[in-house]
Amino acid sequence: MDDTRTRILQAAGPVFAERGFRAATVRDICRRAGVNLAAVNYHFGDKQKLYIETVRYAHRLRVEQVPLPKWPDDAAPRAKLALFVRTMMSRVLGADAQPWQPRLLMREVLQPTEACRQMVHDYFRPHDEILLAILDEMLPAETSPTRRQQIAFSIIGQCLFYRFAGNVVSLLVDADTLAADYAPEQLAEHIIDFSLAALGAHPPLSERRPAPDESAELARAAAIPAGDETDRAGEGIEGDHFHD
């Protein structure tokens, strides 16, 4: 519905994501939303509360758009891990998202405000524990909790890299390669392969022969339900994701 409140939220998202809290102005937000200047204070109290609500709004949209798929409990751990990484990459870089949504959330990760603590509690911690549970199935019982957690961070870090440093990536990789080989799904497959190799579930990268591509096989075996494993190789990253 084009309620004034949601119109403001939708207009505030890109502004906060692009300029940050301080540099964003309520005048700009209200102008884009087509509402009066005083509407922000009327509906949200003040600018800070609007910001918090906007972060929540972005987060809610993001999780709704790319839910973590349910997998059978007896699925192979490597398949669960693959699904986890694909979902994460889709959330972080996915082409189906308005680019301001992950941008705003990343801004929160980099400089947490009160809105972030709740996100950590409601969102990051449960997902972290899902990942840790998957790793539990793949690691020896002697593996210390710290080590498990750092392995989880190694996997998550690979994913977030392309969001955080995406601008640098697009400067280091030539445009053609970027368009051909850096679609979110392709990056996900690489991260899955790299991580499973570290875990011993894939052969190490130093022993690969060019022929068999296990990750592709795995992708077919446990693809995300909706047809998103389509051939979008040519689409790449252009436009929103790696540019300001």
Place this chain on the structure above:
Amino acid sequence: MDDTRTRILQAAGPVFAERGFRAATVRDICRRAGVNLAAVNYHFGDKQKLYIETVRYAHRLRVEQVPLPKWPDDAAPRAKLALFVRTMMSRVLGADAQPWQPRLLMREVLQPTEACRQMVHDYFRPHDEILLAILDEMLPAETSPTRRQQIAFSIIGQCLFYRFAGNVVSLLVDADTLAADYAPEQLAEHIIDFSLAALGAHPPLSERRPAPDESAELARAAAIPAGDETDRAGEGIEGDHFHD
């Protein structure tokens, strides 16, 4: 003669790093530097030129303080990779640095400024190529350039994660563990271990017996000279910033 000029630069670093360009105020910078308000405009022209100079200053200090160590050409690739990762972690999180330096540079990575893309080119590309050269020695000849580059990004991504998402890490990990197991050097050893396992130079993590810690042995063999095992494990969230 440049006394006030460098005093301003040193004061501007933390302010820009903490609050970002827009939210930082020249009044705050001048107050911390103990100079008159008009000094910024006199010595730098305007706020934006001061920011650019501050980024350059931070980058110069950072590279001087933690140079990439020279290794013998015939060193084992795994040892070179370990040195590379340790240097990177030291630059990114190192205790010997003023924390504002990497923070400011990370801010640039996230949102490159017009005049600072050159820094990205002069700084990141050479280091990326050093890493690629190391990987060349460890990977089969058939490995495609794209694959090599993405492997490099997987390694770099693990390092940068703790800088970008450090605040969330400190919310996910309890304080005691953070202090005990998350020093930059320890994180570096984990990343080295994880990456070498993926590359096949270490046994996979799923086959570890608790006893022998190869990475520690490797650390002793080629450690970074200065022993900086100081106490800054993880800076928490210092209050809710609603600056930028």
Place this chain on the structure above:
DNA sequence: GGCCGTTTCATACGATTGTTTGAAACGACC
């Protein structure tokens, strides 16, 4: 129509911002 709670509007206020200004202080040289 008359009433009332809710929402929108134009406008104004106080605070803070980057930048400017003109005078004062300084230092070297004659």
Place this chain on the structure above:
DNA sequence: GGTCGTTTCAAACAATCGTATGAAACGGCC
């Protein structure tokens, strides 16, 4: 001591910000 270019200083400027205010418009309900 006097002069000149350089640097510092307190004060002010114009612009912009978040927020507050009181009136106008709206929409049910009697």
